[in-house]
Amino acid sequence: MKHLNTLRRIRIAFAVLLIVSVCLAFFDFRDWLPAVFKHTVTGIQFVPAWLSLTHGVLLGTACLVILAVSACFGRVYCSMICPLGILQDIILRIANFLRRKKLFLGYKKPSNKLRYGILAAVIISVAAGWGGFVLAWLDPYSNFGRIAGSLFRPVVIFANNSIADLCQYFQLASIPRTGIPWAGIGLFLPILAIATLIVILAAWRGRLYCNTICPVGSLLGLVSKFSLWKLAIDKSVCQKCGDCLRSCKAQCINLKAGDIDFSRCVACYNCVSVCDEQGIKYRFQNPFKSFRTKKADANDHPNLDRRNFITATATGILAMSGGSLLASVADPKTDTKHDFIHAVLPPGAHHRDRFLSHCTACQLCISACPSHVIESSFLEYGAISGLMKPKLNFNKSFCNFNCTVCGDVCPDNALLPLPLTQKHVTRIGIAHTEHKECIIYRDGTACGACAEHCPTAALQMKKTPEFGEPLPVVDEQYCIGCGACQYACPALPKRAITISGLKSHETAKILVQEKVKAPAANGDFPF
Amino acid sequence: MDTRRDFIKKGFALGAAFSLADLSGLFNGDANAQTDANVKHELLKGPDGKPYLIAVRDGDRVTMLNRAIEALGGIGAFVKAGQTVLIKPNIGWDRTPDLCANTHPSIVGRLTEMCLAAGAKEVNVFDHTCHPWEKAYANSGIKDAVEKAGGKMIPGNDEKYYREVAVSGATGSLKTLKVHQLVLDSDVWFNVPVLKHHGGATMTCAMKNHMGIIWDRGFWHKNDLHQCIADFIRYTKRPNLNIVDAYAPMMRNGPQGKDTNDLLAGVNSLLASRDIVAVDAAASKILGHANDGIGYVKIAAAANLGRCDLDKLQIERIKIG
Structure with a gap:
């Protein structure tokens, strides 16, 4: 039984508002929405905000807010703000609907080496000045943007044009047609490939992408490890019925151990709402204490250890050098004045x-x-x-x-x-x-x-x-x-x-010209 | 050219639409014709017996439009109850009205109002713009003026809105082309350009304004621009009336203009004629050219598609104030 408890209700309301806003920002083919709206709904995303922060842009502080919220309540960003995360929730819902029964995901061990490896590689690359390449491929918002702009938008415009044609056929010429902007096929394909990967991962394993590949997910996961309030199972009331396990799309509830891997929890609150015993709640936890427990339990939850870090660094350096090699496409003719x-x-x-x-x-x-x-x-x-x-x-x-x-x-x-x-x-x-x-x-x-x-x-x-x-x-x-x-x-x-x-x-200079003068013989009427 | 049947129809319509204003317009016209006749013989009148060309100056745009239409027999001479009307201004550019790159919204708004008052079923306005169409429609002020007057703005941004027609008798390469469906389907259409310098065609006015009702402008540019502009008049559905906004003509950097320094102050004129060639010939004189100084005007007049010999035409010159 899924009850709509308050937290889950808030999460869904935020998620719907957010994804609708971001989609509108990308679909607005009539240019009805003001630029400031589009800038705001996308500027609060983690990576864009972090990039803007270096410019002293006020909206850039959104990334600090996201970090602070994560440090308090976990990865709220991933379920409420991140459009790619919300998209995966929608995909999973549709997949479950098509299956006619809900997929039982169960608990899976985290792929810590991979996820923290990618995160380390991203951090190293950004520090080395390769952020422009790495973030373009891995920022979840930007991936969503490309999917929305290159895959969904043409469909929306196609629908508009079909309606416009119908209107015209019935002499109701009130909806104008718009040209469909197809991305060049060479760039359309990688976007389609990433979208396909995300659809498959989401339909198969819920938030696997967010907990394995996404560097923002991994970063916020690291922060969430030490957050002040964590979702935890109240072992005194838990019947081990498995309802929470069934509802968890992050596969992070280890019911056997009565433990939630909060670094992978995307704060969707499904488990909170399904628990008939109300056995899952936010509980204050001393971050230092939990750090020590995690360390003691290193086998089950391997941390960012030395080996991982070395692997990640090596990967990062490799990626960078590979990038540098590919980057040497010659610039065209250059004259003395301009490049x-x-x-x-x-x-x-x-x-x-x-x-x-x-x-x-x-x-x-x-x-x-x-x-x-x-x-x-x-x-x-x-x-x-x-x-x-x-x-x-x-x-x-x-x-x-x-x-x-x-x-x-x-x-x-x-x-x-x-x-x-x-x-x-x-x-x-x-x-x-x-x-x-x-x-x-x-x-x-x-x-x-x-x-x-x-x-x-x-x-x-x-x-x-x-x-x-x-x-x-x-x-x-x-x-x-x-x-x-x-x-x-x-x-x-x-x-x-x-x-x-x-x-x-x-x-450039502005051409300044005098006021025009009347041609000769321009009397009252020159004809 | 109007056929004889059109001529007879218009005569009947004129009779039916008689009003005091119409009468006074008629008398004014006659008086002018007589004084002109003292100098020259037998000036050519319009097909409806009205002056061939109306030139108004020194009023605001709306007053000048009112007077011009009045002198041509009132709006009822052009629009009958139940008809569909198209107004085609120049809305090519995302520019505000003060830069005079587009037809002034007050003229388009007033004309819309007049047509609806004459009983038009609907009044539509469109242009195949050079800048993004919705921006041009909005920032030119025309969208606002038309919608306030009760007319409708129609898009011209997609090839689907255009249908292929044939131009018979063209001497240049223009044989068939795609024309906006509103031009083909409306009962009446008004060509309402703004007078400007033009970097490519020397001048843009009534004939050049046709490039906003067709789909493929590039073809004209590629295949002798002047010849194409002139040849397109052979297309049978000519505008029922051409009204030129020559309030502050753009004298250089046209057709887009850079700033208000490009505009000639003190012209404050408006021209109207059923003959698209004559109205362009008169407009070219305002810009300081000879009456056949524009390539396409000369070609069109030589092919008998209209008149550019202004001294042989009956022109009613109205000075306001």
Whole structure:
């Protein structure tokens, strides 16, 4: 019998609120939700908050709160805040529903070597400056973000478009269609693979992923080992009926020993609510005392011992050196003034290296970009840590002059928020013309699509000494690299104007022009 | 061009829709025609006997629109009870109204109001925007103005909304193209551009505004832009009326504009004509070009798709205040 006791009720309410909010942040294909909402619901996640803390961002203190709560009550984060954890609970529910009977998970010994090994490797990598690579693959929120943005979002938009088509068929043109942004297939596959792994693990063994692979789970697990209040079995009332065991998705209740491995408990309170004897409750425990007991019982609960630590360190160093080897993709041509790179960094990234070390590739900016110009990159950044991270694709769209959404939503502060006036002069790339490909030059007919789209008037149609008709000419000092010209250029497949990304963003000048004067003979009515 | 049947229909409609305002408009027109006739012979009138082109200046945009429509016989000359109406302004850019990159919302709002007052079944407004459509609709102020007036904003962002039509007799490469279904399905449609400099086509006004009702603009850019703009007028469903917002024309850095320094103050004009070529020819003079100074105007006039010889047309010039 499952009773909805208060703790469990609170947990479910929080979990539902959280996952709905995060999903809305990723699904919002009409751009209805304000950026601050998207930034807040994702910025309270552990890893993003921890990354923002170094920037002195207030929201970054969320990670300290999470640590403090864990030190008091255990891994509350994993069941109430972490969207990937909540997703696994949903998967398990669906799996149990499909099985028509609940899976009996039972107690399993922890895979301490693996989980603390991964945690140690992550910590070492982050300390060594490889956080940008490791966290992108292992941060649970970012994994959820990619699943929500790349797998669920297209389905939501497809549903919207089907309804829109129906509406149109019945002459109720009230719901607009939206383009389905498929991720490039090369990046779609690893995301699908991770999602499949998580679905299988969750349906088969509940929170196995959280207690084996997830470094945030392991870190909070370590903290929970010493938390002040722990869920514990009251042996004086326990009938050993096994109800708690049946309800535990973390497989952490050792009923034989009458013990709960609180480092793996995700604080879902299922056990608390099913116990007819009310034998499972939060109990204050002296953390120092429990530390000593744990040590004495080392065989059953091996701690982060020396061997583990050495293995982990070695793994970390190996991963790092492997990463460095793969990272050496050559940068493109570089002139005396600028350092060009293959991909264009979103505004607010400031510098490639800073950006890549902070971004966890949650891809919220990709979902939130109203212009749909951001997509995930492969190796264009010239570093393995650039995998799956956002870049601008000007063949698909261009960066809207009056938009600062990507910097406003970024939970990692990998993209720093830019005030609009600063965005207007932030140079993310530089336009280069190839007049031989230009339609005006090639066909001798008018075009000017590029000039039409230039928001800074850096691109003007000017007569050149070699050619009689006006051709697009870029004045670099005013160009911000927004890509509107490249997007608009109809000379396909080889565009006559393209943007080269900058390794380090620059500040452009603003073109100042006098007030226009009336043309001659412009009387009352010039006709 | 209107067919004879259209002409007769409009004549009947005019009779039916007679009001005092209509009458005064008619007399004004006649008076002007007479004074002009002293200088030149036999100026060409519109197909309904009204002035060929209306040019209003020195009023606010709404007053000028009211006067122009009045001079053309009132909104009833264009919209009948129960008809569906499309208004196609320029909403290409995510820009606020003060930058004049889009048609001013007050004109679109007032026109919506007039059409509904004339008994239109529905008034729809859309543009195939260059910037993200929902941002452009909202920040141009047009969404607000239209919805307040009782009209509806319709998206133009997806190819599914466009249907293939043929353009017969085109001399350039434009033979078939996809046009927004609202243009094809509405009973009446108004082309309501804003007058601006254009980096590619020299000027954007009424004819260039057509690029917001089609799906594949790139094709026009690739296949002789001026010729395509001119050839598209051959498509039979021409706008029933072209109304040009020339209040503060953008003189450079168009069609997007950089700041208000690009705008020419003191023009405060509005143009209206059933002839899309004539209205563009008049607009080009405001920007300081010759009446056939814009490539596509010249091509269209030479192909007899409209008139650019403004001195042979009956123009009613209205100065307010």
